[in-house]
Amino acid sequence: MKITITSTTKLTTIEGVPCRIWEGVTERGVPCHVFVHRLAVRNEGVLCEEFDRELKETYPPAAEIIPLPFFLLTDDEPQGAG
Numbered sequence: 001m002k003i004t005i006t007s008t009t010k011l012t013t014i015e016g017v018p019c020r021i022w023e024g025v026t027e028r029g030v031p032c033h034v035f036v037h038r039l040a041v042r043n044e045g046v047l048c049e050e051f052d053r054e055l056k057e058t059y060p061p062a063a064e065i066i067p068l069p070f071f072l073l074t075d076d077e078p079q080g081a082g
Contacts, residue, residue, distance in 0.1 A: 002027045005034050008061045023062055 005024035012019055012035065019035040026032065041051040 003032065003034065007055070007058045009058045010061045020058075021061065 003024040003026050005022040007020060007022050010021040012021055014035055014037075017037050019037050022034040022036055024032045024034050039055065041048055
């Protein structure tokens with residue numbers, strides 16, 4: 001799967017971990033949200049300063065973001081379900 005994502009100004013906490021919410025779309029056109037805790041660039045002579053500047057660019061969210069329960073994103077069902 002390939003996803004193109006754009007950083008938003010929206011922050012949330014998942015299981016006690018702060019995350020920035022990114023909006024994305026798959027290569028087949030399915031919109032999605034990505035919850036990013038950390039993001040880094042390889043330190044191999046790449047322009048780290050440029051990466052940092054781009055990383056700080058954010059955009060307002062385009063749509064209401066409704067977090068899904070984690071079990072909906074996995075094959076596991078919650079205890080007592082089913």
